[in-house]
Amino acid sequence: MKKIDLDKEFTKKQQIITCSILISILLFSITYQIYKEFIQEKPIVIERLGDLAFDAELSENFRVYIPENGQLEPYFVVTNDYANQGNTLLVREFVWDKPMKQQETIETSYYGSSLPDRFLNEDFINRFPDELGKKIEFTRVLVRDTEFKPESKSYQKLGRNIFLLSRYELGFYSEPVWDEEALSFFQVYDDASYPNRQAKLIYGSEGENWKRRVSWWLRSDTTPEKDTTNVVLDDGWWEIANTQEEHYVRPAFCLPPRLPVKEIDRNGEKIYVLSDFEFEGINENVFVDEQEVNNY
16 A cells, blocks of 8 residues: 655645635735726816816816906806817806896897897906906807898807807707707706706895896797897796896806816815916805895
């Protein structure tokens, strides 16, 4: 009978076990590295303006604060490809504080000759720092053609730096024209209302501020009458309005999505600002009291 060397057998088993352990450790290490690299949820880092966009789905705080005349104003970052032109759409959270007519006369409702359009591109645009104003993208927006015809299907595109939104873009039922797209940001349904369609006005003296919901002009002209156009009401729905009525304006414009942003602390609140524009004298009115007065 062959004699078995128990010591050698024991040593052999030890080597097998040791190798198995080492292989297991190596496999675990490789698996863990793969998990960290490809599977593990990484912390979201907001570095560019486009990262804040509602449709980017990277941030729950889709706001950026823009300098206007030495104060910060909050803008919603709505989409990264507005009108298929590759730029990031910003919409002012609060309306401009002075209501205005849509036209000087009742002879037309053409957006290209409207008072809001003139105000936004001749006056309001000068509220931004010069370098920021140069970065605002020239955007082609769709409007009804100059010549009024009942039930006209004739439309044109106007080039604008700052503009109003259209009825269809807000998701109101209407037939889309050309490449118009409804913006998902304005279709978020919450408690029987569409809160992102509702616009508010800040008013009152510093330290005693209130917010109230107000109506605001759209650039759409979807009615057969030459002296009417569309507005968003204070409850977030739309209505036909006479061009001689006074409603508020809610400016919108586009910036390149790759503009750098950074997070800053403002009175204990984390907000995002454009990294390239530093200044002092932030207006406290941006952060208004919770007291709210409804106007209906």
